Amino acid sequence: MSFLAELQRHFRGELRENEPLAPRTSVKAGGAADLFARPADAGDLRVLLAAAADAEVPVTVLGGGANTLVSDEGVAGVVVKLPAWSGEAQVDEAGGTFVFGSGEPITKIPGAMKKHGLVGAEFLAGIPGTIGGACAMNAGTKNGETVRVVQAVEIASPEGARWWARDELVWRYRSCELPAGAVVTRLEVRLRRPAGEAELAASREAMEADLAYRKRTQPLHLPNSGSVFQNPPGDFAGRLIEACGLKGLRQGGAQIAEGHANWIVNLGGARAADVSFLIEKARAEVRERFGVELTPEVKRIGRWS
Structure with a gap:
């Protein structure tokens, strides 16, 4: 039985053969995926990863398509696009802890800051892409990196999914070292209360200034x-x-x-x-x-x- 036929027996999400990927990237160039998959949930992703491992089929994760260049000759194996699985939020007197799906846009984090009156991730304002991509690339600017607000990362593999504490992973400038063959599924982020109204206003001004600078120069x-x-x-x-x-x-x-x-x-x-x-x-x-x-x-x- 072929890999695709075996996968179709158990996979509940979306599967497409020869799916063009250029429209899914920010530069709008490149070829197609041999097989494109959008899992229904984290369990569905584990099914896909296990089937691909058994068949020795390569797996490529496509985030928001920013900073990604797809070959004109296409991508072998299966390309995975993670949906924007909804997250959880717990807000307390000191700040807020949020769980975001890796397929959600990075803008969700500054959005949570604005909604709950929190600070700490101003450097993410205006960065394109998904939260999973921000984790994998340790996205940021000269003012900070994603690792600063991460508490834990949920990572899926053919064996299943588990949470990794931030310090269990190796973080570098513009990269996070993930286990081989694993995929980030969720990110736990911690934001804090501002010391006062002045810090909150400065946070909002910093985000607006960053967005304005990007619009002027990019x-x-x-x-x-x-x-x-x-x-x-x-x-x-x-x-x-x-x-x-x-x-x-x-x-x-x-x-x-x-x-x-x-x-x-x-x-x-x-x-x-x-x-x-x-x-x-x-x-x-x-x-x-x-x-x-x-x-x-x-x-x-x-x-x-």
């Missing part, structure tokens, strides 16, 4: 890659790329953004190969001129020759 009106590279220590990837004279460089339908050199935009009809070419071009030029090795934030998935 090409959000075009399909885009999100931030292409991590900022190297003591510098900015965008500054280095711009200093190499690469702002506005085009390859096919892709362009290093004229307004922000650490972004690549899709001007129309861009292929994933066009975006990948510009990523490697920027890395090579910065390496040659400054001796700095830029580390991509954009995750390339699928069949790359």
